[in-house]
Amino acid sequence: xxxxxxxAVGDTLGPVTLPVTRDTLVAYANASGDQNPIHQDEDFAxxxxxxxxxxxxxxxxxxAGTVVAEWAGDAGRVVEYGTRFTKPVVVPVGGGEVVVEGTxxxxxxxxxxxxxxxxxxxxxxxxxxxxxxxxxxx
Amino acid sequence: xxxxxxFVGRTYPPSGPYAVDxxxxxxxAAAVGSTDPVHTDPEAAxxxxxxxxxxxxxxxxxxxxxxxxxxxxDPEAGIDYSRVVHGEQRFVHHRPITAGxxxxxxxxxxxxxxxxxxSMVTTRTELATTGGDALATCTSVxxxxxxxx
Numbered sequence: 530x531x532x533x534x535x536x537a538v539g540d541t542l543g544p545v546t547l548p549v550t551r552d553t554l555v556a557y558a559n560a561s562g563d564q565n566p567i568h569q570d571e572d573f574a575x576x577x578x579x580x581x582x583x584x585x586x587x588x589x590x591x592x593a594g595t596v597v598a599e600w601a602g603d604a605g606r607v608v609e610y611g612t613r614f615t616k617p618v619v620v621p622v623g624g625g626e627v628v629v630e631g632t633x634x635x636x637x638x639x640x641x642x643x644x645x646x647x648x649x650x651x652x653x654x655x656x657x658x659x660x661x662x663x664x665x666x667x
Numbered sequence: 668x669x670x671x672x673x674f675v676g677r678t679y680p681p682s683g684p685y686a687v688d689x690x691x692x693x694x695x696a697a698a699v700g701s702t703d704p705v706h707t708d709p710e711a712a713x714x715x716x717x718x719x720x721x722x723x724x725x726x727x728x729x730x731x732x733x734x735x736x737x738x739x740x741d742p743e744a745g746i747d748y749s750r751v752v753h754g755e756q757r758f759v760h761h762r763p764i765t766a767g768x769x770x771x772x773x774x775x776x777x778x779x780x781x782x783x784x785x786s787m788v789t790t791r792t793e794l795a796t797t798g799g800d801a802l803a804t805c806t807s808v809x810x811x812x813x814x815x816x
Contacts, residue, residue, distance in 0.1 A: 530715075547700060553698065553700075556694070556697065556698040557698040557699070559694065559698075560691070560694040560695040560697075560698040560726075560729075561695065561698070561726075561728060561729050561732075562729050562732065562733065563732065577749075586753045586756070587725060587728050587753070587756065588698070588699065590725055590756060591695075591698075591699035591723060591724075591725040591726075592699045592700050594699070594723065594724050594725055595699050595700050595701040595703075595723070598701060598703060598723070598724065599701070599702075599703060603703070603705060603715050604696075604701060604703040604705055604706065604721060604723055604724065604763075605705055605712075605715060605716075605717055605721040605763040607724040607760065608759070608760050609757075609758065609759050609760070610724050610725065610757070610758050610760075611755070611756065611757030611758065611806075612755065612756060612757075613754065613755045614752075614753050614754060614755065614756075
């Protein structure tokens with residue numbers, strides 16, 4: 530695990546490029562229980578005015594969270610995590626990608642809480658807004 | 668139909684229990700691309716101080732959304748699910764969800780407000796084990812897009 534003493538405000542994570550395919554979304558639908566067809570069925574997605582299949586917002590949040598968890602070195606150390614969903618991640622038949630970066634905004638030496646601002650973009654657009662994770666390090 | 672503001676403050680009876688097992692955790696971790704061994708290797712998880720393999724932080728949404736259903740499916744709530752977009756999500760973890768947990772979710776409708784012709788509904792689900800251990804506080808904002816009626 531990353532040590533608290535080694536972390537400073539301004540430290541950066543990534544960028545990490547995460548591929549996402551339609552198979553990813555089927556796997557996520559099964560694991561999460563969210564079977565909304567806009568995440569799997571191109572014809573259905575277009576019928577409700579979307580450009581194509583879109584990723585679950587929660588997939589994007591989860592995948593971006595993985596970048597923070599791997600930086601911390603223990604996924605069980607993510608104690609707070611929140612975001613707004615600002616734009617959908619479009620997943621064409623050939624797949625799409627999300628680029629995730631983070632910046633350490635605060636380090637509390639007493640509690641070990643480290644606050645990380647996360648940005649996630651797809652095709653140059655921010656897909657998560659005010660995305661902040663707090664990890665607890667020793 | 669507008670979202671019914673009379674539901675604000677309402678708390679539903681606990682939903683579940685939902686069993687958490689290693690296969691579900693492994694599947695969720697794979698779907699979000701997490702290769703951290705604390706999700707899949709009980710020895711690694713125990714070495715890190717956990718009772719068993721731990722769920723990725725956002726897996727709590729599975730149980731929060733299962734707990735939401737009684738509310739969003741209630742015709743009196745006035746939520747047209749075909750018009751729902753997920754606006755915000757936040758988790759505060761009290762301890763990681765771990766294989767072997769039996770999870771119950773208690774849903775409270777915190778706010779219903781109107782903005783730009785849409786309804787914004789804030790719900791809060793407190794996840795705990797059947798034994799009473801607090802697991803996570805999950806706060807969600809859904810946006811119910813306004814119609815042209």
